[in-house]
Amino acid sequence: MQITVTVNGVTYTHDVEPRLLLVHYLRDVLNLTGTHIGCDTSQCGACTVLLNGKAVKSCTLFAVQADGAEITTIEGLARDGQLHPVQEGFWEKHGLQCGYCTPGMIMTAVDFLQRNPNPTEEEIRHAIEGNLCRCTGYQNIVRAIQYAAEKMRSGS
Amino acid sequence: MAVTKLFGAAIKRREDPRLITGRGNFTDHIRLPGTLVMAIKRSPHAHARIVRIDTSKARAMRGVVAVYTGQDLVDKLAPVPCAWLIPDSDLKLTPYRAVAVDKVRYVGDAVAVVVAEDRYVAQDAVEAIDVEYEVLPAVVDQEKAMEPGAPQLYDEIPNNLAFHWKLHVGDFDAVWNEAEVRLSRRLINHRLIPTAMEPRGALAAYNPGSGELTIWCTSQNPHVHRLLLSAVTGLPETRIRVIATDVGGGFGSKIPMYAGEMIAAAISRDLGRPIKWIETRQENYVATIHGRDHIQYVDIAARRDGTITGVRVRAYANMGAYLSTAAPGVPTWLFGLMLQGAYAIPVIHCDVYGVLTNTTPTDAYRGAGRPEATYLLERMIDILARELGMDPAEIRRKNFIPKDRFPYTTPTGLQYDSGDYEATLNRALELVDYANLRRQQAELRQQGRYIGIGFSTYVEVCGLAPSQAAGAMGFQGGLWESATVRVHPTGKVTVFTGSNPHGQGEETTFAQLVADELGVPFEDVEIIHGDTEMVPFGMGTYGSRSTAVGGAALVAACRKVKEKAQRIAAHLLEVSPEDLAFENGRFFVKGAPDRGMTFQEVALQAYLAWKLPRDIEPGLEATHFWDPVNNTFPFGCHICVVEVDPETGKVDFLKYVAVDDVGNVINPMIVDGQVHGGIAQGLAQAVYEYAAYDANGQLLSASLMDYAIPKASMLPSFTVDRTVTPTPVNPMGVKGAGETGTIASTPAVVNAVIDALAPFGIEHIDMPLTPERIWRAVRERSS
Numbered sequence: 056m057q058i059t060v061t062v063n064g065v066t067y068t069h070d071v072e073p074r075l076l077l078v079h080y081l082r083d084v085l086n087l088t089g090t091h092i093g094c095d096t097s098q099c100g101a102c103t104v105l106l107n108g109k110a111v112k113s114c115t116l117f118a119v120q121a122d123g124a125e126i127t128t129i130e131g132l133a134r135d136g137q138l139h140p141v142q143e144g145f146w147e148k149h150g151l152q153c154g155y156c157t158p159g160m161i162m163t164a165v166d167f168l169q170r171n172p173n174p175t176e177e178e179i180r181h182a183i184e185g186n187l188c189r190c191t192g193y194q195n196i197v198r199a200i201q202y203a204a205e206k207m208r209s210g211s
Numbered sequence: 212m213a214v215t216k217l218f219g220a221a222i223k224r225r226e227d228p229r230l231i232t233g234r235g236n237f238t239d240h241i242r243l244p245g246t247l248v249m250a251i252k253r254s255p256h257a258h259a260r261i262v263r264i265d266t267s268k269a270r271a272m273r274g275v276v277a278v279y280t281g282q283d284l285v286d287k288l289a290p291v292p293c294a295w296l297i298p299d300s301d302l303k304l305t306p307y308r309a310v311a312v313d314k315v316r317y318v319g320d321a322v323a324v325v326v327a328e329d330r331y332v333a334q335d336a337v338e339a340i341d342v343e344y345e346v347l348p349a350v351v352d353q354e355k356a357m358e359p360g361a362p363q364l365y366d367e368i369p370n371n372l373a374f375h376w377k378l379h380v381g382d383f384d385a386v387w388n389e390a391e392v393r394l395s396r397r398l399i400n401h402r403l404i405p406t407a408m409e410p411r412g413a414l415a416a417y418n419p420g421s422g423e424l425t426i427w428c429t430s431q432n433p434h435v436h437r438l439l440l441s442a443v444t445g446l447p448e449t450r451i452r453v454i455a456t457d458v459g460g461g462f463g464s465k466i467p468m469y470a471g472e473m474i475a476a477a478i479s480r481d482l483g484r485p486i487k488w489i490e491t492r493q494e495n496y497v498a499t500i501h502g503r504d505h506i507q508y509v510d511i512a513a514r515r516d517g518t519i520t521g522v523r524v525r526a527y528a529n530m531g532a533y534l535s536t537a538a539p540g541v542p543t544w545l546f547g548l549m550l551q552g553a554y555a556i557p558v559i560h561c562d563v564y565g566v567l568t569n570t571t572p573t574d575a576y577r578g579a580g581r582p583e584a585t586y587l588l589e590r591m592i593d594i595l596a597r598e599l600g601m602d603p604a605e606i607r608r609k610n611f612i613p614k615d616r617f618p619y620t621t622p623t624g625l626q627y628d629s630g631d632y633e634a635t636l637n638r639a640l641e642l643v644d645y646a647n648l649r650r651q652q653a654e655l656r657q658q659g660r661y662i663g664i665g666f667s668t669y670v671e672v673c674g675l676a677p678s679q680a681a682g683a684m685g686f687q688g689g690l691w692e693s694a695t696v697r698v699h700p701t702g703k704v705t706v707f708t709g710s711n712p713h714g715q716g717e718e719t720t721f722a723q724l725v726a727d728e729l730g731v732p733f734e735d736v737e738i739i740h741g742d743t744e745m746v747p748f749g750m751g752t753y754g755s756r757s758t759a760v761g762g763a764a765l766v767a768a769c770r771k772v773k774e775k776a777q778r779i780a781a782h783l784l785e786v787s788p789e790d791l792a793f794e795n796g797r798f799f800v801k802g803a804p805d806r807g808m809t810f811q812e813v814a815l816q817a818y819l820a821w822k823l824p825r826d827i828e829p830g831l832e833a834t835h836f837w838d839p840v841n842n843t844f845p846f847g848c849h850i851c852v853v854e855v856d857p858e859t860g861k862v863d864f865l866k867y868v869a870v871d872d873v874g875n876v877i878n879p880m881i882v883d884g885q886v887h888g889g890i891a892q893g894l895a896q897a898v899y900e901y902a903a904y905d906a907n908g909q910l911l912s913a914s915l916m917d918y919a920i921p922k923a924s925m926l927p928s929f930t931v932d933r934t935v936t937p938t939p940v941n942p943m944g945v946k947g948a949g950e951t952g953t954i955a956s957t958p959a960v961v962n963a964v965i966d967a968l969a970p971f972g973i974e975h976i977d978m979p980l981t982p983e984r985i986w987r988a989v990r991e992r993s994s
Contacts, residue, residue, distance in 0.1 A: 088237075090233070092410075094915045095493055146228070147223065149884045154459070158233050161231065177924075189460050189892075190408075192929065
């Protein structure tokens with residue numbers, strides 16, 4: 056089937072198998088390997104991307120379902136060499152260790168902060184429940200998202 | 212130019228820019244033209260004879276390039292060896308084939324392999340392979356596996372007993388007979404699954420022209436994997452290059468040699484094409500090692516004043532179906548040697564039975580043996596305190612090895628390098644406001660609310676050393692680490708380290724060390740790891756050894772470089788080397804600071820070599836293989852405060868305080884992160900995680916839906932603090948920080964929950980302390 060998607064501002068048209076998962080399309084067809092795969096049951100969230108601005112697990116969608124959509128992956132988050140505040144927060148607050156869950160975690164946080172610009176710690180912990188991290192114990196991820204929230208509020 | 216000392220600075224990690232922008236270099240990101248995808252057909256049975264394998268349908272599928280059975284690979288891959296041959300234990304080895312030939316011994320054992328043009332086709336072809344099994348009775352429990360009449364995994368290993376390891380120090384019977392208090396308990400330290408977020412995988416590329424194999428794989432120790440790949444493939448080490456630059460967590464699970472990586476290598480060699488294999492999470496759960504899984508019978512002898520006089524342990528360690536690479540050392544040396552913990556216990560008797568069962572092999576999982584010892588001791592000391600009506604803090608204080616007795620030789624023969632155990636206890640008591648907390652606990656109990664306070668005052672052994680000790684323990688490797696420090700003509704520095712960090716941040720901390728040593732800017736130091744073609748040799752990253760051992764190697768190499776640079780500078784400045792001082796990256800004549808040369812100027816002269824005397828070689832680099840004189844022994848006190856709802860069995864975390872002493876700290880931000888993550892994993896063992904098998908050997912928790920690694924909402928924030936007692940073992944005075952949290956936290960959490968439930972007369976519940984288990988225990992006591 057033919058699909059047309061816009062990923063990180065670039066429009067692509069490809070013939071894909073109907074059963075091709077979106078995450079495999081991004082990684083194997085577009086070579087955007089920043090979107091990771093950590094499970095096969097949609098639990099870990101490592102593959103989270105923004106689909107029309109909303110965080111989705113790209114292992115849970117077929118590529119054909121993204122036909123006509125705008126997708127942002129971790130590679131498209133920084134603009135003009137300027138890190139997104141959430142990326143900056145993860146760096147500042149040591150919100151990552153091995154970095155494998157990080158792209159998905161960041162994309163989820165970006166979506167969340169759009170909807171809740173001034174979250175409590177509890178709200179943050181709830182918001183990232185669909186993203187698993189095995190290294191950090193989440194404490195510094197929470198701090199990273201708080202950092203980003205503050206920065207985004209003061210910037211707007 | 213003044214250079215600030217970086218040792219001790221919370222510098223942001225230089226690993227992060229690539230990882231937060233999606234530009235990491237993980238194994239599955241590597242693309243080579245012509246790559247075929249490999250998938251493995253795995254046994255659905257825990258124990259079965261392979262009667263027949265029909266691969267014809269799979270072979271006929273479009274896009275399938277080849278299918279291999281175990282028989283097809285017999286000549287291409289030697290059996291997988293075990294690398295920790297513990298002596299004096301009647302060890303029975305279980306060499307096994309990467310792909311089973313006659314018999315499968317656990318659910319997940321490989322039975323056939325497909326290579327195809329595409330991952331979807333490969334998976335379809337795996338499904339199309341038809342295997343006929345003669346199913347055999349299975350055994351999953353280690354005690355049952357030793358009983359007469361139990362299913363036998365190997366004809367040549369009676370009672371499934373792989374080894375019986377003993378460590379008897381002192382006369383336990385005598386102290387037991389004399390004891391004023393005797394306690395005997397059975398404790399279960401259940402099985403866990405490491406669950407690194409990046410599954411394992413490999414991209415193997417054999418070049419038929421040069422005869423070289425390059426393999427990118429998820430490895431904590433690339434050189435060790437090169438050595439083992441050489442052993443199983445028959446290719447010389449000089450023809451194998453292992454690359455593992457970014458690895459998505461390991462926790463011990465990426466130390467061993469596994470089937471997938473070696474099969475990919477063999478097939479790439481066979482077909483002359485690159486082969487990529489990436490496991491699914493479900494495969495990761497059945498075919499990557501598990502951890503822990505002990506049944507322990509513990510006897511504690513003590514006096515009425517709380518002094519512990521002896522510990523006797525009989526432990527049954529579930530080894531799974533095969534002895535994994537380092538597996539025999541984990542429940543023996545790494546467990547038995549630490550059974551005195553932080554306490555001056557004179558008599559230790561330990562017997563460990565390593566038992567084979569129809570389950571996934573176990574091996575080193577974060578902490579590896581030390582959590583099993585720490586949990587046992589910390590749990591028993593709480594039970595003893597309650598028996599004697601003593602405060603759990605005070606009974607620990609009573610038994611601590613006092614700080615004036617370091618270095619302290621334990622009855623098990625270790626030499627604890629340095630310690631002040633009481634200081635960490637005192638600091639933690641202060642941070643939780645202990646006296647107040649106990650008052651609050653008593654008041655709340657009046658209102659029918661149950662809070663509990665749990666302690667863990669641990670000591671652990673890490674940065675294992677020296678190599679002589681490794682030999683005595685039967686470990687088939689050295690325990691040193693290597694570093695090469697190469698100074699370029701411009702004075703920029705490349706460091707090649709044998710450590711292979713995969714989240715621990717040594718690209719940053721090692722650069723801090725080098726910048727300080729050589730007085731060069733942090734930005735001028737490049738850290739290279741994870742490539743056997745670049746690094747001389749490396750033992751890798753595990754056992755909290757990278758900074759204490761790998762860091763020491765690079766400091767030693769830096770000092771060799773500096774010594775040579777000083778000789779060159781002295782020659783050029785026409786003074787003798789001892790007349791020179793070195794500060795802030797500059798050599799200068801003592802008493803005449805204007806006469807000097809920067810490190811960068813010396814580096815250039817070292818390469819120009821126009822003015823070097825004949826007895827100084829051109830160039831400026833040095834390699835050091837650092838073999839420490841001893842292990843390091845981090846310690847600390849963790850206190851966990853919980854509230855338990857007896858109606859529902861739910862545990863709420865009110866406070867968690869960790870006071871650790873890991874010696875000097877190079878980057879406190881990174882050490883805090885290690886402690887957080889370590890606590891999270893140990894806490895999760897206490898209340899969430901459990902690798903459950905049914906009686907037939909089916910892993911019931913074989914996905915992230917069923918195995919409860921904690922989500923953000925399931926963990927509290929941790930309060931971490933430190934005391935600093937440097938170790939004399941290395942020039943930096945650093946100990947390890949990677950496993951302390953995991954080792955300490957499990958008993959702190961369990962002790963807290965049990966303390967909360969004391970009014971119900973509950974003295975112990977085996978982990979994990981799920982709401983159901985707590986609720987049942989409360990009901991049992993209340994009815």
